[in-house]
Amino acid sequence: MTVLAAPTTAFAAPTPTPSPSASASLSSGASPTPAADKELETVREKLDKLYHEAAVATDAYNAAEEKSEQQSAAIAEVAKSIVEGQRKLADLKKRAGAAAAAQYRNGGLPDEAYLLLSNDPSTFLNGAGRVLQAQRATKGLIGEVAQTQRDLEQYSQDASAQWQELEAHRKAKDSARKKIKKRITEAEKLESRLAKKEKERLAELEAAAAQQAQTAWLDSGVLDEVGSKASAAGKDAVAYATAQIGKAYEWGAEGPDTYDCSGLTSQAWASAGSPIPRTSQEQWKQLKHVKVQDMRPGDLVIYFADASHVALYVGDGTIVHAPRPGRTVTLTGAGSMPILGVVRPDA
Template sequence: MGWGKRSILSAAVTVVCAVTVLSAPGTAFAAPKPSPSASPTPPPSKDLEKVRAQLDKLYHDAAVATDAYNAAEEKTKQQSAEIVALAQKIDEGQQNLARLKDQAGAAAREQYRTGGVPPTAQFLLSDDPGQVLDGAGLVLQGQRATKSLMSELTSTQQQLQAYAHDATEQWKKLDAERQAKAVAKKKVQQQIDAAEKLESQLEKKEKERLDQLEQQAALKAQTDWLDTGILKRIHGKASAQGEKAVAFATEQLGKPYVWGAEGPKSYDCSGLTSQAWAAAGHPIPRTSQEQWQQLKHVDVQDMRPGDLIIYFDDASHVAIYIGDGAIIQAPRPGRTVTIAGAGSMQILGVVRPDA
């Protein structure tokens, strides 16, 4: 009886130890040979590392294509607005042209009614030279008015031709950007589909282990960044607008990442940051690359909550800094808006929207 209790206790301790070892991040262990009925054994960590590297590349390429799609989308919006403005100018010009033509027609009819007799002839033929002189002054004024009318008529016609030419050019640009959007959209979907297919080939335990590897890689990068002592040099205080931007981003936590989305139910990385600053009353460019190119750069040690951290050499990812070495970001497809370490990815630089 006593031996039975000891056996049960020993077995319990063994199970607890096994669970502890298996749950420890990065712990290597020897996998037993599977029986015919057992589920497939996860591949070694080094194989999953290759999978993780492949997934990182696929999602990175998807992010680059998403930025291209967003840029084309913004350009189509701008060009559509310009075409509408040009159409309004053309309409106004046509109305003005019709008015000028009516005036010119009225002048021509008046000239026909008076016989088109020059002032000098009217003076010689009239019994009242004084009246003719008065009439001559009016005719001179009429001639000047007619000349001005014809000049305005010509100018209006030229403006209409210019507006029509500009509208044609904008239509060509709009068509080109629509094609660019279609190409970028196809590429985004191809990368995401490939990533999802790769992940679908993994067993449950492999996916869990892959998640652990991703977390470990992010934690190591964040730890290495913090070990530089960077936080001791960062003392920036958020501006009033920066606080509003951070508050907006905080309210979006848990919402899904959807490429090309800018709220309110889902976001991509730059969709989140651009909407956060729009909510703060300070609109900024839509894409991470434009944010990097157009906003003021500041040193990492000088950043403050509300600033945007741009990641990777091609500026393909962006997040909003919230202080204490943390960011809020929309990471990638399959993830939600979340808090992460500011140094968990390769930092390209920091930009300040309200500099």
């Protein structure tokens, strides 16, 4: 809990890594000096910033991935329509050809000529009625052929547009993937330059920052009115999410072995029978907003002004979430990060 309760981000300008003197002070076993703590604090802030940028890029990646899947499904439907349209057009053309052949066999004479040449006018008139019906059917057939051809042209245009959108989403995914990897690599390099005792002290500073934020949040009295019980679906979502505690964070992952923040919350609610949007930003946009004072277990707590992080409220001021790379799914204080708002999947 000490290590994992840390906020996922902070907003401080990048600064240099700890100086050799600070590293020497900690590695020698001496108590950390204010100067050493100050330098490690800047490292913590830099790490938080890098991981926050990676989280934003992860949300963009997940959104592009979701749209790509939707686009692929749409293309499959258009392709099915094209195949059915081509089959229908072939059948219509076959019928039209048969009608043209029949007209050719009749010599193409007008009805007046048939009347003059007929020995039995009544028989002719009966036949003429059938001819008129056939002519109407032929016109309808020609119209249907033309409409089917127009439909196929539209399907072709739709398919082209869908492919263009799919390619745009693919490029967005690729761009987001590169940014995620770059930020995580930068953070890992920064952490790798720390000595063992520095890393331990950094974890203590992370926990202290989280605890300070949580205490301030609780002291505000925000939970004084919270008392709503979880819905049946909310209980199921909480049960699912808490069962994942200890599993590693992995950007873009939706389980069952690894998760990112919105992968955990979306799968928790899917398991409860209420599918929700994949990304934290779309969860914030599409789900019903509720006041923090009215939240109940199972609700989602959205963090940061850009809605780049999400957790599942489990009650008593506590959340379960997948924090960031290098961390695992864990419980922590709901107020340990800047809260944007709360949404309810089963409102």
